[in-house]
Amino acid sequence: MRSEIEALLRPDLRGRSAYGAPQLDVPVALNTNENSYAVPQVVVDEITARVRAAAAGLNRYPDREATQLRTVLAAYLSATGTAVDASQVWAANGSNEVLLHLLQAFGGPGRTALGFTPAYSMHPIITTTTGTTWVDGMRGVDTEAAFGLSAASATEQVRRHRPDVVFLCSPNNPTGTALGLDVVEAVIEAAPDALVIVDEAYAEFSRPGVPSALTLLTGRPRLVVTRTMSKAFALAGARLGYLAADPDLIDALRLVRMPYHLGTQTQAVALAALAHTELMLDTVDAIKAQRDRIVSELTAMGLEPVPSDANFVLFGHLRDSHAAWQALLDRGVLVRDVGIPGYLRVSAGTPEETSAFLTAMADLAPTHK
Numbered sequence: 001m002r003s004e005i006e007a008l009l010r011p012d013l014r015g016r017s018a019y020g021a022p023q024l025d026v027p028v029a030l031n032t033n034e035n036s037y038a039v040p041q042v043v044v045d046e047i048t049a050r051v052r053a054a055a056a057g058l059n060r061y062p063d064r065e066a067t068q069l070r071t072v073l074a075a076y077l078s079a080t081g082t083a084v085d086a087s088q089v090w091a092a093n094g095s096n097e098v099l100l101h102l103l104q105a106f107g108g109p110g111r112t113a114l115g116f117t118p119a120y121s122m123h124p125i126i127t128t129t130t131g132t133t134w135v136d137g138m139r140g141v142d143t144e145a146a147f148g149l150s151a152a153s154a155t156e157q158v159r160r161h162r163p164d165v166v167f168l169c170s171p172n173n174p175t176g177t178a179l180g181l182d183v184v185e186a187v188i189e190a191a192p193d194a195l196v197i198v199d200e201a202y203a204e205f206s207r208p209g210v211p212s213a214l215t216l217l218t219g220r221p222r223l224v225v226t227r228t229m230s231k232a233f234a235l236a237g238a239r240l241g242y243l244a245a246d247p248d249l250i251d252a253l254r255l256v257r258m259p260y261h262l263g264t265q266t267q268a269v270a271l272a273a274l275a276h277t278e279l280m281l282d283t284v285d286a287i288k289a290q291r292d293r294i295v296s297e298l299t300a301m302g303l304e305p306v307p308s309d310a311n312f313v314l315f316g317h318l319r320d321s322h323a324a325w326q327a328l329l330d331r332g333v334l335v336r337d338v339g340i341p342g343y344l345r346v347s348a349g350t351p352e353e354t355s356a357f358l359t360a361m362a363d364l365a366p367t368h369k
């Protein structure tokens with residue numbers, strides 16, 4: 001950055017790196033946990049029809065409250081077993097913007113947010129861009145499982161740091177680890193003055209028996225559960241994230257959102273996809289099967305995949321993870337180097353993409369593990 005610009009920049013942003021997952025044109029892109037399957041034609045048609053119908057009205061601002069969309073999102077969540085209504089749902093441009101609204105409203109200068117790393121790399125970035133101080137908590141302290149987080153460890157760290165905001169991520173990116181609800185409940189109790197965010201971007205990929213923190217919402221007004229249409233719904237390009245929480249908390253978010261933040265076209269696209277929820281989620285089982293295949297085949301190669309409840313797998317132990325990342329890229333397979341020495345993260349793709357990754361990895365494993 002030019003020194004004149006650096007001098008103008010907020011001091012707390014100087015020297016920071018931007019979020020930078022490479023966007024490369026490669027045959028097999030398995031690096032950002034997208035859904036590899038294209039939007040089905042019937043949904044393409046529905047999206048096209050709804051955007052077309054809305055187009056002439058684009059001279060007007062969108063429905064600022066996104067009422068219809070929030071009502072349909074509430075119905076989707078309710079169908080998973082926890083009744084919520086539109087007054088408990090908030091939507092924005094990706095769950096990243098939802099998280100930004102939360103930090104704008106509940107973080108800020110003089111306040112701290114605690115997350116348990118390794119976790120989603122945007123949590124600290126969103127936190128610090130709002131002037132909130134990030135505190136790096138730790139995973140894998142007292143659990144057998146690599147990268148696990150026990151209720152005892154989480155509450156000890158919460159009591160020690162006394163944060164204003166706590167980030168929990170379940171299933172956790174980049175490790176794929178789901179949290180027990182005992183951890184969420186214990187953190188809410190151990191931090192009586194904190195907002196507790198459970199980022200459930202990958203919830204739909206969880207293995208049976210992993211309950212959502214949505215089931216804890218009743219009677220816990222400091223709990224927020226964030227979701228996205230970018231993963232299971234195969235709609236990353238549309239940018240639609242949402243959350244469920246207490247209606248008063250939603251009211252607080254209205255203080256910080258920009259007026260009309262969610263465009264008419266975005267609302268129309270999301271509603272079109274939600275009108276075909278079953279079809280849009282049709283790929284989830286196939287993706288889970290490829291995820292489980294990655295875990296078993298990498299294990300057979302002598303590598304160490306972390307058991308996953310998401311649509312990706314973190315795996316070690318590589319002698320030089322960056323060299324392995326480059327060697328995979330040289331074979332046309334882009335995975336993610338998440339900065340954990342010895343580990344790489346791969347998204348579960350179509351069977352063909354997954355085969356391409358596993359074939360390349362089998363080729364590389366003898367020299368890289």
Ligand code: PMP
Binds near residue numbers: 093097202229240241
């Ligand atoms: N949370 C987690 C844990 C994620 O991994 C991601 C995307 N990689 C997001 C939130 C943000 O997703 P989006 O903004 O596309 O909803």
